[in-house]
Amino acid sequence: xxxxxxxxxxxxxxxxxxxxxxxxxxxxxxxxxxxxxxxxxxxxxxxxxxxxxxxxxxxxxxxxxxxxxxxxxxxxxxxxxxxxxxxxxxxxxxxxxxxxxxxxxxxxxxxxxxxxxxxxxxxxxxxxxxxxxxxxxxxxxxxxxxxxxxxxxxxxxxxxxxxxxxxxxxxxxxxxxxxxxxxxxxxxxxxxxxxxxxxxxxxxxxxxxxxxxxxxxxxxxxxxxxxxxxxxxxxxxxxxxxxxxxxxxxxxxxxxxxxxxxxxxxxxxxxxxxxxxxxxxxxxxxxxxxxxxxxxxxxxx
Numbered sequence: 001x002x003x004x005x006x007x008x009x010x011x012x013x014x015x016x017x018x019x020x021x022x023x024x025x026x027x028x029x030x031x032x033x034x035x036x037x038x039x040x041x042x043x044x045x046x047x048x049x050x051x052x053x054x055x056x057x058x059x060x061x062x063x064x065x066x067x068x069x070x071x072x073x074x075x076x077x078x079x080x081x082x083x084x085x086x087x088x089x090x091x092x093x094x095x096x097x098x099x100x101x102x103x104x105x106x107x108x109x110x111x112x113x114x115x116x117x118x119x120x121x122x123x124x125x126x127x128x129x130x131x132x133x134x135x136x137x138x139x140x141x142x143x144x145x146x147x148x149x150x151x152x153x154x155x156x157x158x159x160x161x162x163x164x165x166x167x168x169x170x171x172x173x174x175x176x177x178x179x180x181x182x183x184x185x186x187x188x189x190x191x192x193x194x195x196x197x198x199x200x201x202x203x204x205x206x207x208x209x210x211x212x213x214x215x216x217x218x219x220x221x222x223x224x225x226x227x228x229x230x231x232x233x234x235x236x237x238x239x240x241x242x243x244x245x246x247x248x249x250x251x252x253x254x255x256x257x258x259x260x261x262x263x264x265x266x267x268x269x270x271x272x273x274x275x276x277x278x279x280x281x282x283x284x285x286x287x288x289x290x291x292x293x294x295x296x297x298x299x300x301x
Contacts, residue, residue: 033087040084041143047077048136055128059202070128071119078112081139085109100296103164104142104289110172111135118176122212124183124204131179141293159234167227171285173220174257178282180212181275188272210270213278221257228254246291253284 054070085105115131118124187203203209228250260277263269269277 037084037087040080040087044077044080044084045136045140047073047080048132048139051077051128052132052136055126055132059126059129060199067125071116071125074112074128074132075116078109078116081105081109081112100289100292101142101144103168104138104293107168107171107289108135108138108142110168111138111175114172114176115179118212122204122208124180124208124212126202126204127179127183130182131175134175134178138289141289144293159230163227163230163234166223166230170220170223170227171289173216173223174278174282174285177213177216177220177278180209180216181278181282184209184213184275185272185279188275206271210274213275214264214270217257217260217278221254221261224254224257246288246295249284249288249291253281253288256281256284 051070051074054066054073058067058070088102088105111131112135115128115135118127183203184206186199187206187209190199190203191206256277260269260274260281263277264274
């Protein structure tokens with residue numbers, strides 16, 4: 001996974017696109033718009049945080065009376081998040097998704113939507129205890145990042161947008177696989193210890209978790225591969241030659257997910273081993289994002 005960033009072109013002065021929480025965009029500085037953005041950011045983060053607590057409570061304590069409450073709060077958080085993104089749309093001339101803050105924020109929203117769809121399809125509401133914290137973490141991180149988004153030729157704009165879009169969708173799929181993987185490892189551990197009450201009864205079955213993990217990885221891997229191919233093409237078109245640790249981690253994540261798929265088919269891997277591999281791959285993708293945040297803040301990760 002890599003989120004490429006075009007180097008400044010000759011005779012062009014890059015336009016800064018700042019972190020979403022602490023600096024307003026150049027096209028929406030000050031005044032009621034900035035105040036509304038800050039308010040929506042805080043409200044969204046607060047609702048995500050409350051949803052995290054409620055999902056963790058639902059996981060650890062059986063309570064039929066509050067079973068629907070976490071979902072209602074989480075849907076409210078997604079609504080506030082969507083409103084925030086509408087205010088954060090880039091001005092004319094800027095490349096869509098060319099800023100790490102936008103990437104993090106949209107990835108957070110996508111993870112939330114993917115979780116809701118999985119909950120509807122498989123009845124795995126308690127996975128919110130593992131996925132909502134990831135969505136919250138990415139959303140908070142979107143308030144810290146900043147980068148530059150120079151305007152480039154239309155063809156390169158299209159390649160860059162496809163590259164980033166594919167990586168975001170891949171990240172969303174891997175986040176779902178990660179949540180299922182964590183739940184699988186926890187459920188399998190309880191089963192080994194013969195702790196067949198309480199938390200064990202609230203977690204989905206091992207078969208359901210393994211199915212979700214497999215389908216999510218099979219969905220995310222082609223997207224990640226497409227993102228890497230388009231990223232390489234884009235770098236070659238822009239004469240990009242710098243290599244960062246985050247790009248190495250992206251290759252490592254791709255290799256881990258490829259190994260999980262191959263070993264499932266060739267060696268019959270399933271269950272705990274596949275779940276642990278999926279968790280490792282997703283951690284690598286998070287480290288890739290962390291590297292880009294560091295670079296956007298002036299580092300060299």
